[in-house]
Amino acid sequence: GEDVEQSLFLSVREGDSSVINCTYTDSSSTYLYWYKQEPGAGLQLLTYIFSNMDMKQDQRLTVLLNKKDKHLSLRIADTQTGDSAIYFCAESGSGTGRRALTFGSGTRLQVQP
Amino acid sequence: NAGVMQNPRHLVRRRGQEARLRCSPMKGHSHVYWYRQLPEEGLKFMVYLQKENIIDESGMPKERFSAEFPKEGPSILRIQQVVRGDSAAYFCASSPPSSGRNEQFFGPGTRLTVL
Numbered sequence: 001g002e003d004v005e006q007s008l009f010l011s012v013r014e015g016d017s018s019v020i021n022c023t024y025t026d027s028s029s030t031y032l033y034w035y036k037q038e039p040g041a042g043l044q045l046l047t048y049i050f051s052n053m054d055m056k057q058d059q060r061l062t063v064l065l066n067k068k069d070k071h072l073s074l075r076i077a078d079t080q081t082g083d084s085a086i087y088f089c090a091e092s093g094s095g096t097g098r099r100a101l102t103f104g105s106g107t108r109l110q111v112q113p
Numbered sequence: 114n115a116g117v118m119q120n121p122r123h124l125v126r127r128r129g130q131e132a133r134l135r136c137s138p139m140k141g142h143s144h145v146y147w148y149r150q151l152p153e154e155g156l157k158f159m160v161y162l163q164k165e166n167i168i169d170e171s172g173m174p175k176e177r178f179s180a181e182f183p184k185e186g187p188s189i190l191r192i193q194q195v196v197r198g199d200s201a202a203y204f205c206a207s208s209p210p211s212s213g214r215n216e217q218f219f220g221p222g223t224r225l226t227v228l
Contacts, residue, residue, distance in 0.1 A: 004155075031214055042117070042204055042219040043156070050214075088155055092215040099215060100146065100158035100169060 002026040006089055006104035013112050018076040020107045022089030027070060029091040033101065034063065034074045037086045046074075046087075076109075084111045115140065117207050117220035125226045132192040132199070134223045138207030144168075145188045146217060147180060150202040162188060195227045 003025045012018045024032070030051050035043040049056045049063045049072070056063045062075040076083055086106040093099055118137040126132050138145050143164050148156040158172040162182040173180065177195075182188040192199055202224045206217035 035219075042119075042221040043206075045216060045218065048214060048216065100161060100172065101148075101156075101215070101217060102158070103148075103155035105153075105155040 002029075002091065002093065002102045004089055004091055004102050004104040006087075006107045008105070009108050009110070011110045011112060012079050014079060014081055016079055018074075018079045018083070018109055018111075020074045020076075020087050020089075020109065022072040022074075022104055024070050024072065024089070024091050024102075026091055026093060026102070027067075028094035030094055031092045032063075032065065032072050033090045033092070034061075035088040035090060035103075037088065037106070039085075043088065079109075079111050081111045081113055084109055117142075117205055117218055119203075119205050119220035119223050121223060122221060123224050123226070125228060126195045127228050128196055129194050132195050132225055134190040134192075134203050134205075134225070135187040136190070136205030136207075136220060137187045138205075139209075139218055142207035142209055142218075144208045144210075145182050146206045146208075147188075147190050148204045148206065150204060150222070152201075156204060159190070192225075195225075197227050200225055200227045 006022045033048040034046045037043050060077045064073045086108050088106045089104040090101040146161045147159040150156045160173050160180045161169040177193045179191045202222045204222045206219045208217050
């Protein structure tokens with residue numbers, strides 16, 4: 001079945017850039033997503049990228065997609081302490097429309113003041 | 114527009130009891146997904162429902178677990194005869210009617226503890 005992998009932990013200093021990486025196995029994935037989970041809370045959809053794009057920028061967030069290597073990254077510019085959370089990469093399989101998402105196990109981002 | 118609502122937020126059950134978890138999707142959403150998150154892990158898909166229909170239950174354990182989404186009222190995830198291994202956070206998500214991007218919006222979760 002599909003698999004999504006992420007590194008477990010990342011620590012950065014406030015004001016630096018953070019880069020969170022993700023690899024996936026389903027080469028037919030149409031959409032890939034980044035979610036943020038703060039302690040004790042649900043998941044907040046941060047951004048998504050369509051598989052025919054290689055980059056998407058949204059304010060401080062930049063998503064890069066290398067479809068050949070099945071590698072996705074999320075860059076957070078000027079990281080703030082409020083960005084401390086767990087970040088999940090997810091993919092939706094092939095085609096459009098509704099279906100289950102497959103999640104990675106999450107990267108815990110710790111921002112040092 | 115209220116987000117996805119789940120209740121209770123925390124639920125404690127003893128082994129052998131039943132757990133009922135409720136999810137009200139966002140207004141205008143008629144598609145609901147349930148996911149389970151074990152400690153220190155990502156979310157695992159359980160079931161996808163439309164009003165009065167189960168669309169995909171490939172992630173549901175074969176026994177003790179059931180889900181419904183009636184015409185009126187919230188979606189219910191029911192776990193019978195709970196065991197300690199059922200302790201987890203259960204998240205519900207909903208998606209809008211036209212969702213080519215498969216965007217799913219999550220509730221705050223129900224944290225189930227089985228003693």
